[in-house]
Amino acid sequence: MSTMFRFTSLLIYASVVVAGLDSQPVDSSSLGSRVATAWYAGWHVTDHPLSAVSWSKYTILNYAFALTTPDPSVISVVDSDQILLPQFVAAAHKHNVQASLSIGGWTGSRWFSANVGSAPNRTAFVKSVAALVKKYKLDGIDFDWEYPGIQGIGCNLVNSSDTANFLLFLQELRTTVGSKLTISAATDVTPFVDSSGAQSADVSEFGKVLDYIIMMNYDIKSTPATGAGPNAPLDDSCAPVGSQHGSATSGVSAWTKAGMPSNQIVLGVPAYGRSYRVAESAAFSNGASPPLASYPTYDLSNKPSGDRWNGEGGLDVCGVYQDPGGTYAFRNLVDAGFLNTDGSVQSGISYRYDNCSETPFVYDPKTNILVTFDNVQSFAAKGSYIKSAGLKGFAVWEAAGDLNNLLVNAILNGTVNGTSRTIKESPQPSSTTSSSSSAAHIYPWNSLHTLSTTLEVLMLFSLFCRSIPF
Numbered sequence: 001m002s003t004m005f006r007f008t009s010l011l012i013y014a015s016v017v018v019a020g021l022d023s024q025p026v027d028s029s030s031l032g033s034r035v036a037t038a039w040y041a042g043w044h045v046t047d048h049p050l051s052a053v054s055w056s057k058y059t060i061l062n063y064a065f066a067l068t069t070p071d072p073s074v075i076s077v078v079d080s081d082q083i084l085l086p087q088f089v090a091a092a093h094k095h096n097v098q099a100s101l102s103i104g105g106w107t108g109s110r111w112f113s114a115n116v117g118s119a120p121n122r123t124a125f126v127k128s129v130a131a132l133v134k135k136y137k138l139d140g141i142d143f144d145w146e147y148p149g150i151q152g153i154g155c156n157l158v159n160s161s162d163t164a165n166f167l168l169f170l171q172e173l174r175t176t177v178g179s180k181l182t183i184s185a186a187t188d189v190t191p192f193v194d195s196s197g198a199q200s201a202d203v204s205e206f207g208k209v210l211d212y213i214i215m216m217n218y219d220i221k222s223t224p225a226t227g228a229g230p231n232a233p234l235d236d237s238c239a240p241v242g243s244q245h246g247s248a249t250s251g252v253s254a255w256t257k258a259g260m261p262s263n264q265i266v267l268g269v270p271a272y273g274r275s276y277r278v279a280e281s282a283a284f285s286n287g288a289s290p291p292l293a294s295y296p297t298y299d300l301s302n303k304p305s306g307d308r309w310n311g312e313g314g315l316d317v318c319g320v321y322q323d324p325g326g327t328y329a330f331r332n333l334v335d336a337g338f339l340n341t342d343g344s345v346q347s348g349i350s351y352r353y354d355n356c357s358e359t360p361f362v363y364d365p366k367t368n369i370l371v372t373f374d375n376v377q378s379f380a381a382k383g384s385y386i387k388s389a390g391l392k393g394f395a396v397w398e399a400a401g402d403l404n405n406l407l408v409n410a411i412l413n414g415t416v417n418g419t420s421r422t423i424k425e426s427p428q429p430s431s432t433t434s435s436s437s438s439a440a441h442i443y444p445w446n447s448l449h450t451l452s453t454t455l456e457v458l459m460l461f462s463l464f465c466r467s468i469p470f
């Protein structure tokens with residue numbers, strides 16, 4: 001059997017190398033009016049200092065995160081971020097890249113609802129945002145409210161008027177700050193909900209005040225009942241009916257039907273994967289030999305903890321214990337024994353590229369860990385889709401996750417040079433990622449045992465996750 005693995009790996013190695021980009025410089029200047037962005041997670045500064053950022057690959061970068069507070073006149077920038085954020089802005093400007101600040105995130109969205117909940121609160125919140133822009137010389141603000149009208153981490157304030165209030169707030173903000181500030185909103189793959197909790201029929205007014213939305217097409221749900229599926233499917237119309245939980249194509253279709261112009265949709269793409277414990281008998285379609293099966297059943301009681309960035313679990317901001325998140329940054333798949341530094345697959349690892357979701361899967365029979373992730377091939381496909389569908393660009397969660405620019409080069413090349421794809425009608429997602437919330441939130445924690453500096457301890461407060469139950 002190990003010969004089999006080696007043989008498969010060899011084939012994969014060959015195909016990845018042929019399809020792969022090397023780390024030759026590719027810059028973002030050929031993008032025209034498109035956006036090439038990523039979030040820069042301040043708490044990963046030690047592993048990914050500002051000097052390591054590939055500025056030439058991006059038109060704008062989002063610093064993550066400033067946090068909402070109960071008081072709309074106060075937006076929290078924790079001490080370590082107060083030091084790093086000005087350095088981030090200066091470095092971005094030195095490289096002719098716009099600097100944006102992302103407010104909210106998985107752990108920082110608790111108070112948005114109250115901050116936009118009344119006219120005086122909106123005015124106060126607008127003033128706070130404008131003050132941050134001035135203080136830190138920002139070119140943009142990214143609202144990462146997870147999610148208006150829908151519970152996220154578990155202890156967010158939620159109000160059925162959230163979406164309407166968010167729009168009123170954004171309108172007032174736009175009037176106040178003018179057209180120069182780039183204003184974006186990171187969203188789910190389904191449109192903001194209306195006051196009844198259903199997807200809004202018309203979000204076109206958001207398009208008038210936002211420069212663009214960033215549709216976060218990742219952390220797409222898997223359930224033990226339907227098996228381990230892709231983290232970030234490009235398409236899911238070809239997936240088993242019970243596993244159509246959203247994709248780039250269904251999300252773009254839903255948002256554009258609701259009136260968001262496609263050229264104001266930036267596709268959120270993950271430089272990480274999600275892991276599952278899968279028995280060998282389930283992992284392979286033919287008993288114990290390759291190829292890997294699609295949607296294998298997995299063991300929810302024995303979840304892998306993921307890479308070292310996940311830490312060991314702990315209490316979230318709601319005071320609820322969360323397991324390590326089980327994510328693997330693309331670059332950490334090397335140390336974890338799955339990939340080589342050129343993105344090819346290590347020997348002993350089985351690989352499958354799912355031609356429906358257009359995402360890769362790797363499986364280690366020694367540990368029974370399956371990772372569903374994104375690589376050069378899937379980022380190239382996503383780039384071609386962005387070009388074909390006329391989207392505004394891409395946004396990578398997160399800049400630190402890439403490996404020798406393999407992913408960003410691939411998506412840049414796809415966005416600029418990609419071959420055109422047929423854009424099909426997609427089914428509507430069977431549920432949003434968030435409305436499926438259960439007690440099983442997975443939460444990636446910074447590794448407590450690797451914390452070495454006060455700076456990092458402080459950064460623990462800006463911990464973030466977009467993840468949803470698995």
Ligand SMILES: *[C@@H]1O[C@H](CO)[C@@H](O)[C@H](O)[C@H]1NC(C)=O
Nearest residue numbers: 070071072113114117118121
């Ligand atoms: C407005 O903000 C205050 C805190 O300053 C909060 O107590 C109140 O609930 C908010 N109003 C709404 C309608 O959310």
Ligand SMILES: *[C@@H]1O[C@H](CO)[C@@H](O)[C@H](O)[C@H]1NC(C)=O
Nearest residue numbers: 116117118159160161162165
């Ligand atoms: C929900 O929002 C409405 C409209 O802004 C507001 O009148 C109401 O006080 C809010 N409810 C709560 C519980 O904050």
Ligand SMILES: *[C@@H]1O[C@H](CO)[C@@H](O)[C@H](O)[C@H]1NC(C)=O
Nearest residue numbers: 235237238239354355356357
């Ligand atoms: C994927 O590949 C299989 C086998 O080659 C083929 O039958 C199927 O139609 C393909 N699906 C898509 C969505 O391309």
Ligand SMILES: *[C@@H]1O[C@H](CO)[C@@H](O)[C@H](O)[C@H]1NC(C)=O
Nearest residue numbers: 026027030412413414416417
């Ligand atoms: C697009 O293709 C041209 C020609 O091969 C290449 O020089 C350029 O770097 C590519 N653009 C991107 C963004 O990769």
Ligand SMILES: *[C@@H]1O[C@H](CO)[C@@H](O)[C@H](O)[C@H]1NC(C)=O
Nearest residue numbers: 019020021413414417418419
């Ligand atoms: C860039 O994309 C084009 C079109 O998909 C492809 O033919 C080419 O091989 C890609 N370039 C690299 C360096 O991968």
